[in-house]
Each structure stands twice: as structure tokens, then as C-alpha cells.
Amino acid sequence: MRRNKIALLTTIMGLASSTAFAQEAEEASFWAALGTMDSSELMLLLMIMVMLGVLVMLLILMIYLMSFIVTLLKQENPELANQPSWWERFNERFVSGKLKPVEEEEDIMLSHDYDGIRELDNFMPPWLSYLFYGSTIAAIFYLINYSAIGWGKTPEEEYQAQLAAEEIAAEKRKEMALASIDESNVEMDQSEFVLIAGATVYQNNCVACHAADGGGGVGPNFTDQYWIHGGSIKDVFKTVKYGVPDKGMIPWQDQLSPEEIMQVSNFILSLKGTTPANPKEPQGELYVPEGDDGGETAADSAVVKTASETEDA
Known part of the structure; x- marks a missing residue:
């Protein structure tokens, strides 16, 4: 058991370190790309960030107002106080699902136990079910796109396409270099x-x-x-x-x-x-x-x- 914990901690630390390195590389590339932007591009980026910030603030304000309105309605109509809120309904449908109350957990408790720990036969959370269904649908489309229709490119095809594009770019650079030859920079070439x-x-x-x-x-x-x-x-x-x-x-x-x-x-x-x-x-x-x-x-x-x-x- 202890060895399993150590292995789990080692894996988590490795993933965290690799994620940190990846984030540092992404940040470096982001700032490098930011440094190449001109004033108009920077202004456009700033406006987009401001608009996103305003949208987030409006969303927070809307949620607060909805909660405030629900509170007022419950005060005016006591029957609404016993009904679940929109967030509770959302959480039950898409996040946690309808869990059994503590008093009824005995009915879904499995027979086996580990070190005195009993396992409940809970259903899969809705969000995980939707993720599984979405992954299955995406896999079907992926298979059709890459194997049947052939619209997508495999890694090998993408690599070959990049090589071809680089050859074209190199040829253009060569043509530009040759077009710039004059009597001041021409060199002897007896090839x-x-x-x-x-x-x-x-x-x-x-x-x-x-x-x-x-x-x-x-x-x-x-x-x-x-x-x-x-x-x-x-x-x-x-x-x-x-x-x-x-x-x-x-x-x-x-x-x-x-x-x-x-x-x-x-x-x-x-x-x-x-x-x-x-x-x-x-x-x-x-x-x-x-x-x-x-x-x-x-x-x-x-x-x-x-x-x-x-x-x-």
C-alpha cells in the first residue's frame, strides 16, 4: 500500500513538473509573439481582453441578480423555498447527479471492504458520462475522417506537407537571393x-x-x-x-x-x-x-x- 502511494506521488510530481516546463515554454513563446506585434495589433488585443473582461463581469452580475430575484421570490412565496434552485437543478443534472441520501446508503453499499472501508455502488457522474459519449462520437468522426473519407492528414502526411512547404519557401528564398545578385556581390562559381x-x-x-x-x-x-x-x-x-x-x-x-x-x-x-x-x-x-x-x-x-x-x- 505504501509503495503504491509513493508511486502515485512520483507520477503526480512528474506530471506537475512536465506541465510546469510546458507552461514556461508556452509563456516564452507568448511573450516572443507579443513582442513582434505592432501598435495596431496590440490595441486590437487590448480591446478584445477588455471586452472579455466586461462579458465576465456582466455574467457575474447576471448570476448575482438572478440569485437576488430568487431570494425575493422565496420570501414572497414560502412554497418556493422548498424547491431546488436553478444551480441545484443544474448540478444534479450535469455535475453530481441525484445522489442517495445518507440514510439510504446502506442499500447501495457493496459487500466487500478494504481495511474497513466500504464502497458504494454509485452511478457514473453525469459530466463523466457526457465526456465518454462525446469521446465516442469524436472517435467515430475521427475514424471516418482519416480512414474512410481521407480529408484529414496523418502525422506522416502532415510532415510531408510541411517538408514540401519548406522546399517551396527555400526555393523562393533562393530565387530572391539570385534576383538580388549584381556586380557588387557576385561571386565566382565554377560548379x-x-x-x-x-x-x-x-x-x-x-x-x-x-x-x-x-x-x-x-x-x-x-x-x-x-x-x-x-x-x-x-x-x-x-x-x-x-x-x-x-x-x-x-x-x-x-x-x-x-x-x-x-x-x-x-x-x-x-x-x-x-x-x-x-x-x-x-x-x-x-x-x-x-x-x-x-x-x-x-x-x-x-x-x-x-x-x-x-x-x-
Whole structure:
């Protein structure tokens, strides 16, 4: 018996501690959500709380007035004094039920006893009966909804739906990040995906002036070390984006997305050091990056000598 009591107390303490931790977590999340609200949302929340408070006060006042009126009626009509009040009727019907008086408890007393304690064969309280009936009805609807109709989602289905939603959100974040790429933050990316995508953009838009192998034609040669407008990824991105109208190169920012400009810029830089079929003579200045990341601009790189100086030599 003592061990059972200790186990019961341990269970109650465990439940109480877990409930306390859950309440602390809920309070923390509540205050965190409250801190993110703007003034209009806080005002709306305050108005709702005031209205709820007023409703509670009106309910208390109504109960008090009803009790006061019943008291007056009983004083005027003594016969009403022996009748149960509305609360007694409510309690008997929904809460405690109609209990046997103490004088009649002998009739419902069970034969067995424990340590001299006798058990009464009372009926189930009405509130517990209603709770049982409600749980049964809810279980039936739950079974129909999840197993027969299939409107509801199982935990696994909810998990998969959340994963799909997160993938969509991640894709949107990626698209927003790619849309914000410009000549100030573009980075060197020689991954296979970027180079393949850049090659497609190059073949569709750049071959006519720079040749399929990057050897140059109307435009300059991309395979040597000489660059007219700088040879870093930022310089190439800027040149493709804004073009060189004086030389006949149109700005591509209206026809290509920032992601496509980034891809074709990386592909152009990947052509450096290859051997084209008919390479055009070097143009511009010899570009030697200071580091290996390819992120320097022409102003940060070491300019050794121009192509014309090479020819003079």
C-alpha cells in the first residue's frame, strides 16, 4: 500500500513538473509573439481582453441578480423555498447527479471492504458520462475522417506537407537571393550546374560576336589573359549587364536575369586558357588576379602591360 502511494506521488510530481516546463515554454513563446506585434495589433488585443473582461463581469452580475430575484421570490412565496434552485437543478443534472441520501446508503453499499472501508455502488457522474459519449462520437468522426473519407492528414502526411512547404519557401528564398545578385556581390562559381547553364546562355546569345569556342570575332577573345574592361567575375558581370554601347555590345540586363548573367559570366571565365580554332589577337590589358578566388576587380588586380605594348616589343 505504501509503495503504491509513493508511486502515485512520483507520477503526480512528474506530471506537475512536465506541465510546469510546458507552461514556461508556452509563456516564452507568448511573450516572443507579443513582442513582434505592432501598435495596431496590440490595441486590437487590448480591446478584445477588455471586452472579455466586461462579458465576465456582466455574467457575474447576471448570476448575482438572478440569485437576488430568487431570494425575493422565496420570501414572497414560502412554497418556493422548498424547491431546488436553478444551480441545484443544474448540478444534479450535469455535475453530481441525484445522489442517495445518507440514510439510504446502506442499500447501495457493496459487500466487500478494504481495511474497513466500504464502497458504494454509485452511478457514473453525469459530466463523466457526457465526456465518454462525446469521446465516442469524436472517435467515430475521427475514424471516418482519416480512414474512410481521407480529408484529414496523418502525422506522416502532415510532415510531408510541411517538408514540401519548406522546399517551396527555400526555393523562393533562393530565387530572391539570385534576383538580388549584381556586380557588387557576385561571386565566382565554377560548379558544373552553373557552367552548364552559362554555356546554354552563351550559345543562345554570345556566339555571333565571340565564337562558339570563345575565340572572338566582332567581340574580343575570351581565352587569353587580356581584358578590355577587367577580368574579374565582378568586371565581367558588369560588362555583360550594362554592355558597351560604344563598341556595339548591347546591355543584357533587360533580356537576361541576374542569375543568367552570373552563370554566363562564370562560363566566360572558364574559357580562359583554352585553345580556340581561330583565336583573335589579344585586346586590352593583361589581367593577373591577386588571389585565386577570382573576386577582385580590375582596380584591385595587377595590370602588367597592354596588348599593344606586347606587339611593339
